[in-house]
Each structure stands twice: as C-alpha cells, then as structure tokens.
Amino acid sequence: MSSKSKINSSAKEALLAEKVDLEKKLEEIGYGASGLDYDVNFADSSQVTAERGEAEALANQMKEALVEVLAALAKLDDGSYGTCEVCHNPIGEARLEAIPTARLCMDCVASRSRR
Numbered sequence: 803m804s805s806k807s808k809i810n811s812s813a814k815e816a817l818l819a820e821k822v823d824l825e826k827k828l829e830e831i832g833y834g835a836s837g838l839d840y841d842v843n844f845a846d847s848s849q850v851t852a853e854r855g856e857a858e859a860l861a862n863q864m865k866e867a868l869v870e871v872l873a874a875l876a877k878l879d880d881g882s883y884g885t886c887e888v889c890h891n892p893i894g895e896a897r898l899e900a901i902p903t904a905r906l907c908m909d910c911v912a913s914r915s916r917r
C-alpha cells in the first residue's frame with residue numbers, strides 16, 4: 803500500500819466516523835436529515851426562543867462541519883484529496899492526520915491569515 807492510499811483510507815475512516823457523529827448530534831437536537839422539526843405547537847415563550855437560538859447556532863456549526871466532511875469525502879472519491887485547493891501542492895500527511903477536512907496546505911493557510 804502506498805503512503806498516499808494509506809493516508810486516504812485512514813482519512814476516510816476518520817471522516818466517516820465524524821459524519822456519523824455529526825449526523826447523530828444534529829438528530830439529537832432536532833436538526834436531523836428531515837431539517838427543522840421542532841414541535842410547532844410548543845409554547846412560544848421567550849425562553850423557548852432563546853433555547854432555539856442556541857440550538858440553531860450549534861446546529862449551524864455542526865452543519866458547516868458536516869459540509870466540510872462531505873466535501874473531503876467527495877475529494878477522496880475523485881482523487882483530489884490531500885491536494886491544496888490554492889497551490890495544488892500536497893497538504894501533507896501530518897496535517898491531514900490532525901485535520902482530515904483540511905483544504906489548504908500550511909503555507910496557504912499562513913499566507914491567508916497574514917492578509
């Protein structure tokens with residue numbers, strides 16, 4: 803097994819586990835695959851509204867993370883995984899191990915945050 807296919811298969815495992823985890827958490831707070839399924843008959847008190855706002859913020863964070871995970875899985879499928887989206891150099895094994903959803907290499911991340 804080449805080093806690239808090795809990193810790809812471990813990345814795929816990590817990404818699939820994260821996908822399942824995020825989907826489960828979204829489901830738990832009422833933002834499953836069916837979308838917003840809050841009980842519409844639930845009392846419309848301000849407390850509920852505040853809780854809903856918090857849950858929504860959390861759900862949005864998780865949805866964004868899920869989008870990243872799905873994008874990385876799509877790249878694994880089309881073979882572009884592990885390639886920086888800006889400079890097209892390899893992102894690097896250590897970085898992918900730490901952040902399986904990384905889209906950019908360290909150099910591009912550094913130059914972006916400098917700007």
Ligand SMILES: [Zn+2]
Nearest residue numbers: 886889907910
């Ligand atoms: Zn780059």
